[in-house]
Amino acid sequence: MSAELPRLGRDVMPQPKAPVRMVHLGLGAFHRSHQAWYTQHAGDAGKWGIASFTGRRPDAAEVLAAQDGLFTIVERSDAGDSFEVVRSIVEAVDGADVQRLVELVAATQTAVVTLTITEAAYGFGADDVTLLRAGEKPTTPLGRLVRGLAARRDADAGPLAVVSCDNLSDNGNVARHAVANLAREVDAGLADWIDANVSFVSTSVDRITPRTTADDVQLVARKCGYRDEAPVVAEPFRNWVLSGDFPAGRPRWEDAGALFVDHIEPYENRKLWLLNGAHSILAYAGQLRGHTTVAEALADPVCLHAVEEFWDEASRHLAGDDLRIPEYRAALLDRFGNSRIAHHLAQIAMDASTKLRMRAIPVLRAERAAGRSGEGAARMIAAWAAYVDSNPGLQDPQSEAVAVANKEVGSERIAALVALLDAELARDSAVVELVHKLSISFAPEVSANAGTAA
Ligand SMILES: NC(=O)c1ccc[n+]([C@@H]2O[C@H](COP(=O)([O-])OP(=O)(O)OC[C@H]3O[C@@H](n4cnc5c(N)ncnc54)[C@H](O)[C@@H]3O)[C@@H](O)[C@H]2O)c1
Numbered sequence: 410m411s412a413e414l415p416r417l418g419r420d421v422m423p424q425p426k427a428p429v430r431m432v433h434l435g436l437g438a439f440h441r442s443h444q445a446w447y448t449q450h451a452g453d454a455g456k457w458g459i460a461s462f463t464g465r466r467p468d469a470a471e472v473l474a475a476q477d478g479l480f481t482i483v484e485r486s487d488a489g490d491s492f493e494v495v496r497s498i499v500e501a502v503d504g505a506d507v508q509r510l511v512e513l514v515a516a517t518q519t520a521v522v523t524l525t526i527t528e529a530a531y532g533f534g535a536d537d538v539t540l541l542r543a544g545e546k547p548t549t550p551l552g553r554l555v556r557g558l559a560a561r562r563d564a565d566a567g568p569l570a571v572v573s574c575d576n577l578s579d580n581g582n583v584a585r586h587a588v589a590n591l592a593r594e595v596d597a598g599l600a601d602w603i604d605a606n607v608s609f610v611s612t613s614v615d616r617i618t619p620r621t622t623a624d625d626v627q628l629v630a631r632k633c634g635y636r637d638e639a640p641v642v643a644e645p646f647r648n649w650v651l652s653g654d655f656p657a658g659r660p661r662w663e664d665a666g667a668l669f670v671d672h673i674e675p676y677e678n679r680k681l682w683l684l685n686g687a688h689s690i691l692a693y694a695g696q697l698r699g700h701t702t703v704a705e706a707l708a709d710p711v712c713l714h715a716v717e718e719f720w721d722e723a724s725r726h727l728a729g730d731d732l733r734i735p736e737y738r739a740a741l742l743d744r745f746g747n748s749r750i751a752h753h754l755a756q757i758a759m760d761a762s763t764k765l766r767m768r769a770i771p772v773l774r775a776e777r778a779a780g781r782s783g784e785g786a787a788r789m790i791a792a793w794a795a796y797v798d799s800n801p802g803l804q805d806p807q808s809e810a811v812a813v814a815n816k817e818v819g820s821e822r823i824a825a826l827v828a829l830l831d832a833e834l835a836r837d838s839a840v841v842e843l844v845h846k847l848s849i850s851f852a853p854e855v856s857a858n859a860g861t862a863a
C-alpha cells in the first residue's frame with residue numbers, strides 16, 4: 410500500500426527552504442530530533458537552514474536528499490503518537506563529500522557548526538594528520554572540520570561557533586582540544602587562527618531518540634498519507650542547555666525552550682550522571698538479566714535498585730536548588746518507563762570505556778573522597794566488567810585493551826578493566842575488590858537466583 414503513496418518532499422508538501430547558515434556533522438537520528446527540531450521552532454527559523462553531513466556512510470544523506478531534507482518526527486508518549494514534518498535541514502550530504510563541506514564551512518554566511526559524532530569520535534585522529542598534511546581527503550569528522558576551518562581562514566570568512574551536542578562532559582572544551590591538537594599537527598598557524606576565531610560552545614543535550622524501525626516507517630505511511638523513508642521517533646521531553654559565544658550569530662533557539670547559561674557544569678553533570686549513568690547501568694545489568702529495552706530493565710527491581718542507589722550517590726554531588734534533583738529523578742523514571750519507546754540496551758552499551766569515564770568515575774571519586782565506598786558507581790563498572798566477560802566483542806574505542814584485560818582472571822582482570830577508566834582508582838585495592846565482588850553478583854548463575862544485585 411505504501412508504495413502507492415507519494416514520497417515526502419517539498420513538492421508534495423511545499424515548505425520554504427531557508428538559506429544554509431548552519432553545518433552539521435553526524436546526520437543521525439538525534440540530530441534530527443533535537444537540533445533540527447529546535448531550529449525549526451526558533452522564532453527566526455526562516456533565516457536558518459542546515460546542511461547536514463553523515464559520518465561514516467552515505468545512506469542517511471541519500472534517503473533524506475531524496476525527500477529534499479524533509480522528514481517526520483513521531484513524538485511518542487504513553488498516550489499515543491503525534492506527527493510533525495521538519496523542514497530545517499535543507500541539504501543532506503554524504504560526509505565523504507569533503508569538498509562540499511569545505512565550501513560551506515568557508516562561506517561567510519555560515520555561522521554555526523554543530524556536532525553529533527558520538528563520544529568516541531573525539532579521540533586523536535593520527536591517520537587524518539597524515540592525510541591532511543598530504544592534502545588528501547580526511548576520513549574523520551574532526552579531520553574534515555579542520556580542513557573546512559583552514560579554508561575559512563584562507564577565505565577570510567570570519568569567526569564562527571562549533572557546538573558539540575554529544576554526551577560528553579565539558580564537550581565544548583573536549584571539541585576545542587581535539588580540533589586544536591589535530592590542527593597544530595598539520596599547521597601551527599591554523600591552530601592559532603582557530604584559537605582566535607572559533608568559539609567552542611558547551612552544551613547539555615537531551616531527548617531520548619531510539620533507532621527508527623521498519624514499523625515506524627509503515628506507521629507514518631498509514632497515518633500521514635505519504636511515504637517517508639526517514640522518520641525519527643522521539644519522546645515528548647526535550648532539553649538543551651548551552652554556554653558560550655556565537656560570534657557570527659545563531660538561531661533564536663531560546664524561543665523553542667533552549668536555556669543559555671554562564672556555568673554549564675551542574676546541568677551537564679545532572680544529565681550525564683543521572684540519565685546517561687542510569688542508562689549504562691541498565692544497559693549492562695539489564696542485558697545480563699535478559700532484558701532488551703530500557704523500559705523492560707527498569708521494571709526489574711534489581712536494576713531499579715541499582716539505578717536508585719547510584720542516583721543517591723550522584724545526587725550528593727549535584728549542588729544548586731535550580732537543579733531540582735528530586736523532580737528530575739521522578740521525571741526520569743517516567744521517561745524511562747515509556748514502554749512505547751523501544752530504546753535498545755545494546756545501542757547504549759557500546760563504547761563503554763569512553764562513557765563510564767564520564768558517568769561512573771566522577772561519582773566514584775567524589776564518594777571515596779568523602780570517605781564512602783561508592784558502591785553505586787562501582788556497581789555500574791562491575792556490570793560492565795561482567796558484561797564484557799560474556800560479550801567480549803562489544804564495540805569500544807579501546808576494544809584491544811579490553812581484550813587484553815579480559816585475558817586476566819579474578820581481581821587482576823577487574824584492575825586491568827578499571828585502569829582503562831581511571832589509572833589511579835585501579836591502584837586502589839579497595840575499589841578493585843569492591844568492583845570484583847559486585848561483578849560476581851552479575852554472573853549468570855548468581856544473578857538468576859539473587860533477589861538483589863548486592
Ligand atoms: N539518540 C539519543 O537519544 C541521543 C540523545 C542525546 C545525545 N545523543 C548524542 O548523539 C550521538 C549520536 O546519536 P544518534 O542517535 O544520532 O546516533 P546515529 O547512529 O543515528 O548517528 C550518529 C552519526 O554519527 C556518525 N558516527 C558515528 N560514529 C562515528 C565515528 N566514530 N566517527 C565518525 N562518525 C561517526 C554516524 O555515521 C551518524 O552520521 C550520541 O553518540 C550521543 O552522543 C544521542
Ligand SMILES: O=P(O)(O)OC[C@@H](O)[C@@H](O)[C@H](O)[C@H](O)CO
Nearest residue numbers: 576614615616617618685688757
Ligand atoms: O550513546 P550514548 O549512551 O551517549 O547514548 C545512548 C543513550 O543513553 C542516549 O541516547 C540517551 O537516550 C540520551 O542521552 C537522552 O538524551
